[in-house]
Amino acid sequence: MDTDPLVTGLTAAVGDAHVLTDPQVTAAYTTDFTRRFSGPARLVVRPADTAEVARVVGVCAEEGASIVPQGGNTGLVGGGVPRGGEVVLSLRRLASVERIDATAMQVTAGAGVPLAELQRSVRAEGLDFGVDFAARDSATIGGMIATNAGGERVLRYGTTRANVAGLEAVPADGGVLERLTGLPKDNTGYDLSGLLVGSEGTLAVITRARLRLVPRPTGRATALLALGSLDDAVSAVTELRALDSLELAEFFLADGLELVCRTSGLPAPFPRPYPVYLLVECAARHDPADELYAALDELACVEDAVVAVDRADRHRLTAYRERHTEAINSVGVPLKLDVSVPLTALAGFVEDLGSLLDSVATSYLFGHLAEGNLHVNLLGAGDRAEELTDAVLRQVAAVRGSISAEHGVGRAKARWLELSRSPTEIAAMRAVKQALDPRGLLNPGVLLPPGS
Ligand code: MLT
Ligand code: ZN
Numbered sequence: 001m002d003t004d005p006l007v008t009g010l011t012a013a014v015g016d017a018h019v020l021t022d023p024q025v026t027a028a029y030t031t032d033f034t035r036r037f038s039g040p041a042r043l044v045v046r047p048a049d050t051a052e053v054a055r056v057v058g059v060c061a062e063e064g065a066s067i068v069p070q071g072g073n074t075g076l077v078g079g080g081v082p083r084g085g086e087v088v089l090s091l092r093r094l095a096s097v098e099r100i101d102a103t104a105m106q107v108t109a110g111a112g113v114p115l116a117e118l119q120r121s122v123r124a125e126g127l128d129f130g131v132d133f134a135a136r137d138s139a140t141i142g143g144m145i146a147t148n149a150g151g152e153r154v155l156r157y158g159t160t161r162a163n164v165a166g167l168e169a170v171p172a173d174g175g176v177l178e179r180l181t182g183l184p185k186d187n188t189g190y191d192l193s194g195l196l197v198g199s200e201g202t203l204a205v206i207t208r209a210r211l212r213l214v215p216r217p218t219g220r221a222t223a224l225l226a227l228g229s230l231d232d233a234v235s236a237v238t239e240l241r242a243l244d245s246l247e248l249a250e251f252f253l254a255d256g257l258e259l260v261c262r263t264s265g266l267p268a269p270f271p272r273p274y275p276v277y278l279l280v281e282c283a284a285r286h287d288p289a290d291e292l293y294a295a296l297d298e299l300a301c302v303e304d305a306v307v308a309v310d311r312a313d314r315h316r317l318t319a320y321r322e323r324h325t326e327a328i329n330s331v332g333v334p335l336k337l338d339v340s341v342p343l344t345a346l347a348g349f350v351e352d353l354g355s356l357l358d359s360v361a362t363s364y365l366f367g368h369l370a371e372g373n374l375h376v377n378l379l380g381a382g383d384r385a386e387e388l389t390d391a392v393l394r395q396v397a398a399v400r401g402s403i404s405a406e407h408g409v410g411r412a413k414a415r416w417l418e419l420s421r422s423p424t425e426i427a428a429m430r431a432v433k434q435a436l437d438p439r440g441l442l443n444p445g446v447l448l449p450p451g452s
Contacts, residue, residue, distance in 0.1 A: 006087070009059035010045050018046040018093070029070060029088045030081055033135075035333050037078030037411065041068075044088040050168060050176060050207040053089070057205060058174030060087055066441050069201040071143030072114060074135040076336050077410025079200045079446045080143065086444070091142045094207055097121040105213045106165055106182045111142025111206050118211075127213040130157025134322035142206045148198035150406030155370035156247045159406070160197060163212045167193040169204035172437040182210040195432070200408050201443040203436045217247075217283035221292045222314040223307045225299075226274035230347040232301035233278045237343075237369050243295055245282035250321045252277050252366035259364065260320055263327040269320060270304050278369065279321045281314070324366050328377050334364075335385050337376040337392050341401035346372045349399055356391055360384070373405040393419055409447045417449050 002008065002021075010019045020026050021043045031038035042065065047053045060067050066086040073080055082088055094110035097118055101107065102125055109118055115136040118129055131144065133151030143149075145167065150159045157163060165182040179193045196204055227233050230251070237249045254273045261268055269277075282288035289309045296305055308314045328334050341349045350365060353376070357363040361380025367373045381388050389412075393403045397419040404413055404420070417426060430448060433440075 006059065006063040006065050007043065009063065010043070010056060010087075013055035013059055014045060014047045014052050018048070020044040020046070026088070029073065029090060032076070032078060032081045033074050034076060034329060034336065036335070037081050039081060039083040040085055041082040041088045042085045044090055046090045046093050048093045050094070050170070053091070053094070053205055053207050054170045054174050054176055056087075056089060057170045057172065060441060061172060061174055061439075064439070064441070066444050067201075067205070068443055069142070069146065069205045071112065071140030071146070072135070072138040074139045075143065075147065075410065076338065076407045077404070077412040079147065079408055079410030079443065083411065083445050089205060091140065091205070091207070094142070100125050100127065100213075101182070102127065104182055105215075106210055107213060108180055108182075108208060108210050109141050110208055111140060111145075113141045115139050115141065115144065122213055123216055126216050128216040129211060130163045130214050131160050134325060141209055141211070145197055145206050145209055146199065146201050147408040148406070150368065150371070150373065152248050152250060152368060154368060155241070155249060157214060161194070164193060164197055164209055165212050166210040167196055167206055168208040169196055169206045171204040172439065172442050176207075177204065180208060180210045198408070200410065200447045202433060202447050203442065205442070215285065217245075218285055219287040219289070220281060220283045220311075220314060221287070221289040221307065221309050222279070222281045222317050223292060223296060223305055224269055224317045224320065225278040225280065225296070225302050226270050226304040227276040227278060227301060228274065228303060230276050230350055233276050233369060234343055234347060235301055236278055236299050237280075239299060240280055240295055241370070243282055243288075243291055245284040245288040245291065246280065247283045248279065248281040249370045250279040250367070251369045252279075252321055252324060253364070255362075256324050256327075256364045256366050257320060259331070260323045260327045263330050264319070264323050266316070266319060266323070269306055269317070274303055277320070279317060281318075321366065324364065324375075324377075328364055328379070332362075332379040335378040335381040335388065336407070337378070337389060338373070338405050338407040339376065339392070339396045339401055339403060340371055340373045340405035341396060341399050343370070343372040345399040345401070346374065349395065349401070350374065352395060353392065356388070356395075360388065368406075371405065372401070389413075390416070411445050414445065414447060414449050417447070
């Protein structure tokens, strides 16, 4: 029988089957998806509902134990795995999609619901959730909210923040904050739900969410465009944004496409390679194929194009972009730098990165074009990882970009936060953290720069 008061307290809170201490069992919770970030956990605890989460947080507070909240463990900045003996609080058992309110076009879902599961539930009612990305089968709603996930459809529906109508969460003292009415008009003080979106588990543990839904488009048309340069891709997106139905504009480069085809066995989409590829999709309550064809005809810069309307063909085109992450992971442990720059600066920024990246074994660039969101993936950075991160992020700051577009700050970029946030903003963030988590028990080392 375990006499550790933390284990005893947590066992009383959730039952012994859900307090995991065997390192072989906890291994899946202690290393991130890229294998770049890992650390020992004191234990993993798996509560089933909000009441159990509150009890777990209360026991941890009594015992002075730090907590790392974790959803699907698909995070890319080390914000969801332990650093040195914390309790990993897995939210995956909070996995129920509650009643869909078709009148309000909202749904309440547990933090542990995978995105794909939410999509299946709401699509069956003719609705959809505006946020979508490749890790949909594993990424959970709670993690998406904690990191304010962006993904592929931000140009039409905004980031996760724009799609959250309210939250329920457990702050460090083990209480429960509940704001799940979803009322569109509710001016009764501070927007605590909004504050928690993007807080990366540092202010409270998100347990349930009230999510905004959108009417599900019934018609879709997808095109993969071959282009000569990133400048051309930016011009193409600028033109295509005139289409109300444009929902997705993703780019990748020749070497990324070659890697995806080589590692996945997909055939090359064009008879010869091109420097830049742009994947676009239109979605509407009617068939948007004709308007997409007409818009593509107007684009002088397109060198070749494939258009797909059939579901299977559309998915084949999308796979060239969505399989980048797994293709890169399959050949090494990448240093991933997710940044955004003003769209007008993107092509020049990538050109300027050239000489820096040439000194690294291999680099793969891809991303979400409409938001100027570039994913810089470096393989073979080795002991130059810190130096390269510093150089890339300073270059981002020089063009007034953001050092984290959508993956969050995590532990990967905490020491560079000052490049995107002023001293006054960081002081305000520290004050909020101090007010909600005075003992610093929630996700220590994440988001705020060292020294907080
Ligand atoms: C994506 O856009 O595919 C995701 O942000 C994941 C990644 O950057 O690897
Ligand atoms: Zn992305």
